[in-house]
Amino acid sequence: MRVPLLLLIATLAWLGSPVPRLDAATPAAETADAKAERMQWWADARFGLFLHWGLYAVPAGEWKGKRDYGEWIMEEADIPKAEYERFASRFDPKKYDPDAWARAARAAGMKYVVITSKHHEGFAMWDTQGTDYNIARRTPYGKGVLAPLADAVRRQGLHFGVYYSIMDWHDPSQRGNKPNVLNPTLIDPAQKARYVRDMKTELKELVQQTGAEILWFDGEWVDWWTREDAEDMVAYLRGLKPDLIINNRVFNSRGGMGGISAEGMPGDFHTPEQEVPAAGLGAGEYWESCITMNRHWGYNRHDQAWKSDRELIRMLVDVASKGGNLLLNIGPTADGELPAPALQRLDAIGRWMQVNGEAIYGTQSTALAQAPAWGRITRKPAGDGQPERLYLHVFDWPTDGVLRLPLAGKVAEAVLLAEPGVALRAETSGGELHLQLPPKAPDADASVIRLTLAQEH
Incomplete structure (x- = not known):
């Protein structure tokens, strides 16, 4: 599609103009030793739970006869904003029990939990001042779900983090112009400053209201989000909470699903997706493979392609043997339940970890050139x-x-x-x-x- 000349001129002008910054102290440069100390609990943990929960749980993977959708259903099924918003009236997770979720994570041997605060659909899972398109104001449930989970997770002795999408299909600054699937939105240059301010408002709330220890960014590949934007965001967040751990998806530098960023890029750890690196990354490099239990991140009632207990246990071992973390995903239902097959697998992993957990927590990779055949x-x-x-x-x-x-x-x-x-x-x-x-x-x-x-x- 050809870009209109006036829009092109406006975009070029916007790319060269600064975005207003919110007040936050800029932290001093961090030494390698200081970073190692800040990352220690995370590196020792080796195993965490990922939760993809949002309005996409309502259609549960199905739209107009097709049954293979997940959290990208709004974009992939080309659902108009107004029609997609109607899912909010059907989102009422009365069965949501954050303590049960936290207990399941702990019983599985997990040491931290990361949940989607706002995915690409733009729907916020807490009562935010950044947008009224949120669970407290648009759903029958009428309240946020993040702070209760953060509290429950900490009662179990675990750490808490939130996922946050830089890209937002619902926000008026971004439109459904689809040059390709990896860059499905085109921002309105005149609204970028307002949008970034709203992002900072929302992220500040998440840090302060949930005590988030991890900020797990995504949707960073859009061409309007620059390295300067990312570095400013990292400095802003560090000013709010100096020990915050931030993934490399705060900027588009990860080289595809392999998830590895070049040296000097913003962020604390690399994020391979749906794969485990062939080898470790060496001393001082932190990484985490995020992987689904079945084929989808968000809940899909038709997806029964669950990985076996053995596959998941051996995956965890493989990741730890290479010096990485495993962030294992579950998509909760719109009712607020974790699917039974997922819970069964958490239970199996937990039984194995009760016996063998010391061989995972706080471990490092070895100097062997390749893994033994056995x-x-x-x-x-x-x-x-x-x-x-x-x-x-x-x-x-x-x-x-x-x-x-x-x-x-x-x-x-x-x-x-x-x-x-x-x-x-x-x-x-x-x-x-x-x-x-x-x-x-x-x-x-x-x-x-x-x-x-x-x-x-």
């Missing part, structure tokens, strides 16, 4: 009076009863986490460790052996 390895370095420990996550139990690992150092102890009172025989020969295992794996999905390495004197 599974994965996580590591806890020596420190605080503790020796170095390796955790061998065995997916494929050896048929000959011997697990082999290229390791020249001496082993002080080798035990299965499922049977900690029984020591395994460990022998080193030719730079290779041989572990004598019982004939049957204690866990069919992933059995974990803890190796405590002998300390050198």
Whole structure:
């Protein structure tokens, strides 16, 4: 589609004009050590819950006979704003129990929860002064859902974060001009300053009302959102809360679904989507794979393509073995329930984590060039009076009863986490460790052996 000349001139003029900034103290430059300290709880957590909840839960994936929609249904089904707004009158999550959600996350072994405060549809899930298009003013439910969840999550000893979309299909500044699916809106240049002010109003509310510890941005790929805008937003948010953790989607620098930004880009951590990197990113680099339990982020009643317990447990192990976090997604229903198949999988992961959680939390990747054929390895370095420990996550139990690992150092102890009172025989020969295992794996999905390495004197 050709751009009208007057609009093109206005757009070029707007690109060169500054956006008014709201007052917020600009924090001092952060050292690597200071960032490591700020990120410590997040890096130790390794496992979090993602929740995609909004008006898109009402049609539940179906529109005019098609059944494969999710949270993008407004754009993908080309639903006009006025028609889409009617979903609000049907959004009444009377079954919403934030304490039950928080308990489910904790029981699964998760350490933090991130929920959509406002997705691309532009509907806010709290009572905000930034827009009247929100759950408190437009739905029969008549109140926000974020602060109650934040409180419930903290009662369970977990951390809380919010997702926020930079792109907003509902806002009058943005129109449904679709040059391609990845840039479906074109902002009205004259309204950008107002829109950014509203964003800051909403984000300030989220930080202050929910105590959000993570701000998980998305929709950053629109061509009107510049690096200057992103850096200003980060400085503004750091002025509100210096220890806030912000993902790399605050600016369009992540290189597609792979989610990895170049050095020096705004944000604290990389965000691979629906995939796990082939290898870790190295020391000082933080990353989190966000992955759905089935095929959709938002609730789709027809989507029964659930990943198995085994696939999810091994995915968590794979991510941790490469030094990353797993943010596992569930799309709640419009009634306010977590789908039963999702809860069943959380329960299975939780049972595994009760036995093997120490092999996930606070672990790091190893120096091995590639993962062993039989599974994965996580590591806890020596420190605080503790020796170095390796955790061998065995997916494929050896048929000959011997697990082999290229390791020249001496082993002080080798035990299965499922049977900690029984020591395994460990022998080193030719730079290779041989572990004598019982004939049957204690866990069919992933059995974990803890190796405590002998300390050198």
